[in-house]
Structure formats: structure tokens, C-alpha cells
Amino acid sequence: MNVALQYSGSQGWVRLLSWIDKLHAKYHKPPIMGRSKEKGGFSACVTCGSQDGLIKVFEMLVNPGDNVLLDNPCYSGTLAMVQPMDCNLIPVATDHFGLKPESLLSVLEQWKPGDAGDNTSGIPKVLYTIPNCGNPTGATQTLKRKREIYSIAQKYDLVIIEDDPYYFLQFNVKTISHSYQELDVDGRVIRCDSMSKVMSSGLRLGWISGAHPFIERLILHQQASLLHTSTFVQMMVSGLLDQWGMEGFENHVRNVQEFYKGRRDAMLTYAKKWLTGLAEWSEPQGGMFLWMKLTGVDDTTSLIKKRALEKKVLLLPGSAFDVIRGSKSQFCRISYSFATNEEMDEACRRLAELLREERS
Numbered sequence: 001m002n003v004a005l006q007y008s009g010s011q012g013w014v015r016l017l018s019w020i021d022k023l024h025a026k027y028h029k030p031p032i033m034g035r036s037k038e039k040g041g042f043s044a045c046v047t048c049g050s051q052d053g054l055i056k057v058f059e060m061l062v063n064p065g066d067n068v069l070l071d072n073p074c075y076s077g078t079l080a081m082v083q084p085m086d087c088n089l090i091p092v093a094t095d096h097f098g099l100k101p102e103s104l105l106s107v108l109e110q111w112k113p114g115d116a117g118d119n120t121s122g123i124p125k126v127l128y129t130i131p132n133c134g135n136p137t138g139a140t141q142t143l144k145r146k147r148e149i150y151s152i153a154q155k156y157d158l159v160i161i162e163d164d165p166y167y168f169l170q171f172n173v174k175t176i177s178h179s180y181q182e183l184d185v186d187g188r189v190i191r192c193d194s195m196s197k198v199m200s201s202g203l204r205l206g207w208i209s210g211a212h213p214f215i216e217r218l219i220l221h222q223q224a225s226l227l228h229t230s231t232f233v234q235m236m237v238s239g240l241l242d243q244w245g246m247e248g249f250e251n252h253v254r255n256v257q258e259f260y261k262g263r264r265d266a267m268l269t270y271a272k273k274w275l276t277g278l279a280e281w282s283e284p285q286g287g288m289f290l291w292m293k294l295t296g297v298d299d300t301t302s303l304i305k306k307r308a309l310e311k312k313v314l315l316l317p318g319s320a321f322d323v324i325r326g327s328k329s330q331f332c333r334i335s336y337s338f339a340t341n342e343e344m345d346e347a348c349r350r351l352a353e354l355l356r357e358e359r360s
């Protein structure tokens with residue numbers, strides 16, 4: 001306890017950092033892992049949740065006036081951090097399989113690849129994407145798409161911020177999807193991981209990993225901002241991982257996957273029971289969210305923020321996830337992680353009742 005209650009190093013607790021190395025070696029096999037730190041080898045920094053790491057990455061890479069590429073729709077927490085940065089947010093279209101490479105290319109075609117070295121060209125430097133079990137859409141990018149997107153990033157010299165807190169919440173355990181870090185031969189991927197979805201969100205434990213020159217800067221940033229993530233929490237988590245071992249961790253992940261798959265299946269059952277003909281949706285491949293299109297409604301914002309709330313149905317309007325502020329959206333995000341079956345059943349019934357009232 002006298003160590004856990006003391007200051008510790010900004011990069012993170014040594015036992016936890018060694019666990020992070022082991023987890024990445026097992027799940028992502030980063031091509032840069034074998035290189036020396038000086039040659040851009042793999043490094044990691046423990047952060048106070050991945051949200052804390054994400055904002056530090058954006059603050060490191062983005063200057064006012066920069067063009068920044070993001071998945072659209074985009075996690076609202078990321079929009080909350082980049083909107084005040086006075087940069088130009090460029091939406092890149094997604095579909096049920098996530099970011100569309102052709103959309104990324106069509107955005108970038110206004111520049112030449114050679115512009116990447118010219119700061120006055122305005123060419124984007126950064127692409128932010130959620131590769132697996134996206135928030136809010138639940139979409140997982142196929143490996144083929146990830147490869148195409150990575151080669152576009154190579155052509156235009158983009159840094160890819162891979163925000164992947166739901167990596168361990170993929171339901172099809174036999175084909176757990178790949179990460180951009182796994183493809184990253186250039187050291188251009190900065191990856192954000194989190195213990196929030198696989199262990200506990202209240203721990204506020206995440207980490208950023210990637211090529212050492214990026215991580216070194218983030219550690220300096222950490223020294224000036226947070227000093228370090230809670231020593232106590234880091235020791236507790238690394239102690240638990242020591243006790244579990246890799247096999248125990250994998251068993252725990254399988255239990256978590258099974259739990260959320262059950263929640264997803266229940267959600268789909270009640271959506272189908274009450275909302276068929278009133279709404280459309282795709283089956284989430286992982287994560288905690290169902291992205292639902294309310295047909296016959298051209299913008300869900302007031303319906304969700306006012307009418308649904310009056311019926312005590314708590315959802316988020318699709319407009320909250322749109323890179324372009326003030327956009328209309330026919331979608332809403334349903335979170336199925338907390339609700340009981342009975343609550344899901346009743347919520348879908350109330351939403352259906354509301355949609356019928358809207359149509360009458």
C-alpha cells in the first residue's frame with residue numbers, strides 16, 4: 001500500500017506496461033514491436049481511460065485550422081474534444097461495415113499525395129476511426145477494408161488514430177477482427193485501448209500505444225497534465241492480471257463476450273417484436289449499441305430529446321454523432337448494456353407507440 005498510495009512514473013506502472021506488451025504481442029503482433037525505440041519501435045503509455053489518451057493524441061497532432069478526417073457518424077465523446085480545437089472536421093462516410101475506402105479517397109482527391117510534406121497545402125494529417133464494433137453504429141470494418149484504408153493512409157501519409165475500446169466485445173469469437181496496429185509497418189497508427197468495457201469503466205484505465213516518438217511526446221504531455229494514472233488502480237489491475245494469467249484473461253473476455261452477445265440478442269428480439277415496419281437496423285457485430293433508423297421521421301432530435309423522454313425512453317438522437325453540427329438524422333442510438341429484458345421489451349413498446357402517434 002505504501003507504494004500504491006505514492007506518485008509513480010508518467011508512462012505507467014511497470015507491471016501493467018509489461019502486461020500491455022504481452023497483450024499486444026498476442027492480439028496485434030505489431031510489426032514495429034521488434035524495432036528499437038530509436039527506430040520507432042512499439043511503446044505504450046497508461047492513461048486515465050482511453051478518453052484521456054484520445055484528447056492528448058489530438059492535442060499532440062492537431063493545430064487550429066487543420067483538416068481532420070473522422071468516421072461519420074462519430075463517437076460523440078470524440079466530437080466533444082475536437083470541436084473546440086478550432087480545426088476543420090471532415091466527415092468520411094461509413095456503412096454497416098464501417099469506414100468506406102472510396103469515401104476516404106474521394107475526400108482526399110482534392111489534394112496530391114506529395115502535398116503531405118507541405119504544411120500550407122491544408123492536406124489532412126489525421127484519420128480518426130473506430131475499427132471494431134463502432135460507437136454508435138456497432139459496425140466492424142472488414143480486414144479487406146482495413147488494408148485498403150491503410151494503403152490510402154500510406155499514399156497520403158496520414159496518421160491513423162485507432163480508437164478500439166470494444167475490441168474485446170466482438171461477438172464472433174472465431175473471427176475476432178484485426179486492428180490497424182497489426183497492419184502498421186510504417187508506425188503511423190496510434191491505438192487507444194481501454195479496460196472500461198472488458199473490466200470496469202470506473203477504474204478509469206486505458207492506454208495509448210504506437211511508435212515510440214509519438215508515445216514519448218504523450219508521456220511528456222502526461223507529465224504536464226495528469227502526472228500519471230492512479231498508481232493504486234494500475235497495481236490492482238496488474239495484480240488481477242497476474243492472478244488470472246493470460247488464460248484466465250481469455251476466459252474472462254469470453255464471459256464478457258457471451259454476456260454482451262446475450263444483451264444484443266435480447267435487444268434484437270424486442271426490436272423485431274415491436275418496431276418491424278416502423279424502423280430499420282443492422283445486427284451489431286459487437287459492442288453495446290444498436291443504430292436504428294426511424295423511418296418516416298426526417299430528424300429524430302426533438303422526438304428523442306423530448307417526446308421519448310416524456311415516455312421515459314432514454315436514447316440518443318443520431319444528430320449527436322454527426323461530424324457536421326446541426327445535421328438532421330433519421331437515426332438514434334440504443335444502448336443495450338444495462339437494460340433488463342423487461343425494460344428493453346417495454347422501451348421498444350413505448351417507442352413503437354410514439355412512432356405510431358407521430359404518424360397519425
Ligand SMILES: Cc1ncc(COP(=O)(O)O)c(CNc2cc3ccccc3n(O)c2=O)c1O
Nearest residue numbers: 049050051052075130135163165194196201206
Ligand atoms: C469509441 C469510444 N472511445 C472512447 C470511449 C471512452 O472510454 P474510456 O475513457 O476508456 O472509458 C468510449 C466510451 N463511450 C461512452 C462512454 C460513456 C460514459 C458515460 C455516459 C455515456 C457514455 N457513452 O454514451 C459512451 O458512448 C467510446 O465509446
